[in-house]
Amino acid sequence: MSTDKNRVLIFDTTLRDGEQCPGATMTFEEKLAIADFLDEMGVDIIEAGFPIASDGDFEAVSAIAKRVKNAVVAGLSRAAFKDIDRAAEAVKHARRPRIHTFISTSPVHMKYKLQKEPDAVLQLVIDQCTRARNHVEDVEWSAEDATRTEHDFLCRCIEAAIKAGATTINLPDTVGYATPDEYRAMFEMVINRVPNADKAIFSVHCHDDLGLAVANTVAGLMGGARQVECTVNGIGERAGNAALEEIVMAIKTRNDVFPFHTGIETTLLNRASKLVSAATSFPVQYNKAIVGRNAFAHESGIHQDGMLKNNQTYEIMLPETVGVSKTSLVMGKHSGRNAFRDKLKQLGYELADNQLEDAFVRFKALADRKKHIYDEDIEALVDENIATAQDRVKVLNLLVVAGTNGPQSAVLTLDIDGQHHTRQSTGNGPVDATFNAIHQIIPHQAKLELYQVHAVTEGTDAQAEVSVRLADEDGRLVNGRAADPDTLVASAKAYIAALNKLTKQRAGDARVHAQHGAA
Numbered sequence: 001m002s003t004d005k006n007r008v009l010i011f012d013t014t015l016r017d018g019e020q021c022p023g024a025t026m027t028f029e030e031k032l033a034i035a036d037f038l039d040e041m042g043v044d045i046i047e048a049g050f051p052i053a054s055d056g057d058f059e060a061v062s063a064i065a066k067r068v069k070n071a072v073v074a075g076l077s078r079a080a081f082k083d084i085d086r087a088a089e090a091v092k093h094a095r096r097p098r099i100h101t102f103i104s105t106s107p108v109h110m111k112y113k114l115q116k117e118p119d120a121v122l123q124l125v126i127d128q129c130t131r132a133r134n135h136v137e138d139v140e141w142s143a144e145d146a147t148r149t150e151h152d153f154l155c156r157c158i159e160a161a162i163k164a165g166a167t168t169i170n171l172p173d174t175v176g177y178a179t180p181d182e183y184r185a186m187f188e189m190v191i192n193r194v195p196n197a198d199k200a201i202f203s204v205h206c207h208d209d210l211g212l213a214v215a216n217t218v219a220g221l222m223g224g225a226r227q228v229e230c231t232v233n234g235i236g237e238r239a240g241n242a243a244l245e246e247i248v249m250a251i252k253t254r255n256d257v258f259p260f261h262t263g264i265e266t267t268l269l270n271r272a273s274k275l276v277s278a279a280t281s282f283p284v285q286y287n288k289a290i291v292g293r294n295a296f297a298h299e300s301g302i303h304q305d306g307m308l309k310n311n312q313t314y315e316i317m318l319p320e321t322v323g324v325s326k327t328s329l330v331m332g333k334h335s336g337r338n339a340f341r342d343k344l345k346q347l348g349y350e351l352a353d354n355q356l357e358d359a360f361v362r363f364k365a366l367a368d369r370k371k372h373i374y375d376e377d378i379e380a381l382v383d384e385n386i387a388t389a390q391d392r393v394k395v396l397n398l399l400v401v402a403g404t405n406g407p408q409s410a411v412l413t414l415d416i417d418g419q420h421h422t423r424q425s426t427g428n429g430p431v432d433a434t435f436n437a438i439h440q441i442i443p444h445q446a447k448l449e450l451y452q453v454h455a456v457t458e459g460t461d462a463q464a465e466v467s468v469r470l471a472d473e474d475g476r477l478v479n480g481r482a483a484d485p486d487t488l489v490a491s492a493k494a495y496i497a498a499l500n501k502l503t504k505q506r507a508g509d510a511r512v513h514a515q516h517g518a519a
Helices: 014-018 028-041 055-067 081-091 107-114 118-135 151-163 180-193 213-222 244-253 266-280 301-309 337-346 353-369 375-388 430-441 487-518
Strands: 009-012 045-049 072-077 097-104 139-144 168-173 201-206 227-230 393-401 408-416 419-427 447-455 464-471 477-484
Touching: 009 201, 009 244, 014 028, 014 045, 014 266, 028 045, 028 055, 028 266, 045 055, 045 081, 055 072, 055 081, 072 081, 081 097, 081 118, 097 107, 097 118, 097 168, 107 118, 118 139, 118 151, 139 151, 139 201, 151 168, 151 180, 168 180, 168 213, 168 227, 180 201, 180 213, 201 213, 213 227, 213 244, 227 244, 244 266, 266 375, 337 353, 337 375, 353 375, 375 477, 393 430, 393 487, 408 430, 408 487, 419 430, 430 487, 447 487, 464 487, 477 487
Parallel strands: 009 045, 009 227, 045 072, 072 097, 097 139, 139 168, 168 201, 201 227
Antiparallel strands: 393 408, 408 419, 447 464, 464 477
């Protein structure tokens, strides 16, 4: 893909490994929106999903393959031929298709997971790479649990994979066990020992179980790898993956130590973070590097004094380079549409006229209730407005009676396809009463798995941002998120957002099954 020996390819697996994070399931439309943004941002390879996993995953990978303009689109597959063939079918319409196939190579995985001897695994490596290469020219092979694999066997597998047609070799730290020195040494070892190593690009894929994912990733680059596999916000299995934004900015900021470069437009990193956070309903940790809310915030008097004299005293990168405005303009109830439109542009939003008008009306309503409007308030308001624009069910009114003398009660009115429905309910607390009212209007079997509240900004009048996770009777998980100055209103909106997602997923499943049935 590149003849520049210092060019690092960014392989984003937010839509595959990221979505495997419990509770991070995304809708079809959310996956398409994220894929479009990753392509715009300059990601080199988008791993769009695991096509054999479900009809929905196949449909999403296929749709992404058809619409992505620049990036390679990859589909993941196990060593089984049916997996590889399914992945090939999903990515066949991509301008630049890739099949990413893997098999475990460590003793513990071969013995207990695969229940196969090393020679049998080696033959599977040859077979799977040959099968994949018969479908596409761009084949990536991964040695699952590479960091706990015996070196001699790892080298044999790599040599066989390249000979069978693999063009990229991925050596993942699947369980986040390695240290940076060990990971770098492993790449140096295989690149020096494998005879045909020069015919493939080596890739890193690190998990954060010990908090070393990004450190291991850059160590792998120093050892000779030139592709990094990562996710936006570091989401992924267990403790997550190496974070795309941290890797890219580590290379950009410390280029004296890491003499590499990527094709990422770094000014879009902050928007990418917010897009993925909104789609998954996973809030970004406040002190998260690069994209956290406090990443460029200073409260200490000593730090503030230093920043006033020279921003280099306490900031090693300009916030503008990652898409964060260095100043926060205070918006209020006297602000007009033009000022609101300009603020949205600064924050990276381009809304259609009707979307802008809806967002402005909600902004004015918020400004009447809240003295200071911060950037985070506007972002929460607009993200919710965009996310719920096509929802069938919306919260119209909520009246709650709470206090020490229970039971608490709630009167809720919902708009369902233009029809208003009102119910009164009681509960063990105002939130329970509100959710019981929802259940009366929309009977369902979904179970509440998570209810989480945090403030969008500081102050007693801050908007509450509520995250709700529901699990239906089939074990399907969906997340809903909403923000409002009233915590109970935000709670109702978040619950309804999750129910709307559940309805959309079921409709999507029904559509896919109908299509396959017709075929």
